[in-house]
Amino acid sequence: xxxxxxxxxxxxxxxxxxxxxxxxxxxxxxxxxxxxxxxxxxxxxxxxxxxxxxxxxxxxxxxxxxxxxxxxxxxxxxxxxxxxxxxxxxxxxxxxxxxxxxxxxxxxxxxxxxxxxxxxxxxxxxxxxxxxxxxxxxxxxxxxxxxxxxxxxxxxxxxxxxxxxxxxxxxxxxxxxxxxxxxxxxxxxxxxxxxxxxxxxxxxxxxxxxxxxxxxxxxxxxxxxxxxxxxxxxxxxxxxxxxxxxxxxxxxxxxxxxxxxxxxxxxxxxxxxxxxxxxxxxxxxxxxxxxxxxxxxxxxxxxxxxxxxxxxxxxxxxxxxxxxxxxxxxxxxxxxxxxxxxxxxxxxxxxxxxxxxxxxxxxxxxxxxxxxxxxxxxxxxxxxxxxxxxxxxxxxxxxxxxxxxxxxxxxxxxxxxxxxxxxxxxxxxxxxxxxxxxxxxxxxxxxxxxxxxxxxxxxxxxxx
Amino acid sequence: xxxxxxxxxxxxxxxxxxxxxxxxxxxxxxxxxxxxxxxxxxxxxxxxxxxxxxxxxxxxxxxxxxxxxxxxxxxxxxxxxxxxxxxxxxxxxxxxxxxxxxxxxxxxxxxxxxxxxxxxxxxxxxxxxxxxxxxxxxxxxxxxxxxxxxxxxxxxxxxxxxxxxxxxxxxxxxxxxxxxxxxxxxxxxxxxxxxxxxxxxxxxxxxxxxxxxxxxxxxxxxxxxxxx
Numbered sequence: 001x002x003x004x005x006x007x008x009x010x011x012x013x014x015x016x017x018x019x020x021x022x023x024x025x026x027x028x029x030x031x032x033x034x035x036x037x038x039x040x041x042x043x044x045x046x047x048x049x050x051x052x053x054x055x056x057x058x059x060x061x062x063x064x065x066x067x068x069x070x071x072x073x074x075x076x077x078x079x080x081x082x083x084x085x086x087x088x089x090x091x092x093x094x095x096x097x098x099x100x101x102x103x104x105x106x107x108x109x110x111x112x113x114x115x116x117x118x119x120x121x122x123x124x125x126x127x128x129x130x131x132x133x134x135x136x137x138x139x140x141x142x143x144x145x146x147x148x149x150x151x152x153x154x155x156x157x158x159x160x161x162x163x164x165x166x167x168x169x170x171x172x173x174x175x176x177x178x179x180x181x182x183x184x185x186x187x188x189x190x191x192x193x194x195x196x197x198x199x200x201x202x203x204x205x206x207x208x209x210x211x212x213x214x215x216x217x218x219x220x221x222x223x224x225x226x227x228x229x230x231x232x233x234x235x236x237x238x239x240x241x242x243x244x245x246x247x248x249x250x251x252x253x254x255x256x257x258x259x260x261x262x263x264x265x266x267x268x269x270x271x272x273x274x275x276x277x278x279x280x281x282x283x284x285x286x287x288x289x290x291x292x293x294x295x296x297x298x299x300x301x302x303x304x305x306x307x308x309x310x311x312x313x314x315x316x317x318x319x320x321x322x323x324x325x326x327x328x329x330x331x332x333x334x335x336x337x338x339x340x341x342x343x344x345x346x347x348x349x350x351x352x353x354x355x356x357x358x359x360x361x362x363x364x365x366x367x368x369x370x371x372x373x374x375x376x377x378x379x380x381x382x383x384x385x386x387x388x389x390x391x392x393x394x395x396x397x398x399x400x401x402x403x404x405x406x407x408x409x410x411x412x413x414x415x416x417x418x419x420x421x422x423x424x425x426x427x428x429x430x431x432x433x434x435x436x437x438x439x440x441x442x443x444x445x446x447x448x449x450x451x452x453x454x455x456x457x458x459x460x461x462x463x464x
Numbered sequence: 465x466x467x468x469x470x471x472x473x474x475x476x477x478x479x480x481x482x483x484x485x486x487x488x489x490x491x492x493x494x495x496x497x498x499x500x501x502x503x504x505x506x507x508x509x510x511x512x513x514x515x516x517x518x519x520x521x522x523x524x525x526x527x528x529x530x531x532x533x534x535x536x537x538x539x540x541x542x543x544x545x546x547x548x549x550x551x552x553x554x555x556x557x558x559x560x561x562x563x564x565x566x567x568x569x570x571x572x573x574x575x576x577x578x579x580x581x582x583x584x585x586x587x588x589x590x591x592x593x594x595x596x597x598x599x600x601x602x603x604x605x606x607x608x609x610x611x612x613x614x615x616x617x618x619x620x621x622x623x624x625x626x627x628x629x630x631x632x633x634x635x636x637x638x639x640x641x642x643x644x645x646x647x648x649x650x651x652x653x654x655x656x657x658x659x660x661x662x663x664x665x666x667x668x669x670x671x672x673x674x675x676x677x678x679x680x681x682x683x684x685x686x687x688x689x690x691x692x
Binding site: 285292295296299303315327330331332334335337338358361362365366369372427 | 550553565567569622648649650651652653654655656657658661662664665684
């Protein structure tokens, strides 16, 4: 786990999560700053508008206290309308609304202390109530007639509160997002790290020799599972290739050693026992024959290996499959008659296939050859080819003894020869080549019971 | 004497070829590398070139391609290694006339070199032949009929092709693999008595009922069509 934790913050997933969280928080900050500014500006503007309305009312009450026409200095008694208006407002309201009406440095009404007449929008600190703290206000002052000055303000406490609310909300949202992004990033990258570690662990385990190990799949269809599936498929393929390589090596070591040893025994025997030229000549002829058959086996092995490696793609071409099969049939007909095997070829017309003609002929020639070798005289042999639902099917059937079920898959191995056929000539490579050619053409081959006899069924897929 | 150039880097193989061909009327020049071979092939007046495909310096395919570019039409027999799947096609495309897979039997090499040399000397007159004749056996390539002592013999397509090949090479040994390649177009040896069956069938049609057999089996080598 410490391994996981140490690497957690270096993972790509975590980095992406962090970048995403950063961008998200940045844009949220911008949004909140805008909201904050807009809200406080709008709030202040509305406070000022209300104050201006009040000021207008006071101005009207004061300026027209002596009627609309008369123009003389106002008397003290004539100020009562404006004074009462202010006092009513002060009584009706809490401390939020602030008023001042003064004339010649003397306060007529209001809840603000005397101040120097300053027209226009003002923002300043004042002392609210008795012994209370200093608070900010926003208001508008105006010079009235006859040296009077009026000021209407609004306490800014509510604006401050609104701002504070915005800031608190901002902090909560910001904090929560930060936590969510962090946790999300950690969870994501941890699962990412764990999946990657599963792959790493499997790779190391394979490197240390446990070739059967595979990356566990989670059954989801995400990229990592697809990667794991691809790697597993690759490992399967590599393992199969290694397996076949190992088998070939073993085959060569075991199966080619025996004929070589026989050759050596014979030569040694001749050397010690031959008495005349004829004996030597005979021995040399036989030695040549034996080395020829060994060389044929080597050539067969190499051919199979090359076919399996897919080296013969060059021979692939569009084929008149019917004529290829006709060639095979006509090739074998005389031999079938000579060996007294009633031979029937049923080949459908118009079969088309993409393949390598040489290898296909060799494939069916090997199957027919097998049928010939392992059936007694008089046993029927049939070659049939035709279109199937999924492509082309070819069957080679005989009426011989067949192959027991347990040996049917083994006979496709190189050098596998059943006990009974060990004495008959043959390299044990024929069916291995069949399997390789079928594989190259993406087909399938299986051996079935022909009741009695053997039925070799080869199926090729329709052209992709 | 057939003047033959052997381009082969393995001295053992070169010696084997030299000994075998010398005994059968060839004068052999040996070039151990592709470069040497190219120079000698350009200057010398050879009737046959036997070239390995894998050579130090210039490989066999390139060598022959360049010779053909210089319009040197000496017949070429390629030596290829076993298991090389596309050897035949590549060799023929490069301008080779035949190929033989190493390791090979001397009879095989002799049969093929003879066929090549003979074909080269015949090449002018060859195509104008419409009738092949060996003793009392006659093959008309235009009407595609065969007769012996005036008696018409009915042959199937493959049998006709087989007989034609034997008659074209009459008096010379043709091997099983040569027949498989030329008559059936097979690049592999099915390893059964397939050829024997076809030949014995042909033999029964050509030789049966006549005093003198024409198709002879040469043990360990192949067949030969000749009078007597």
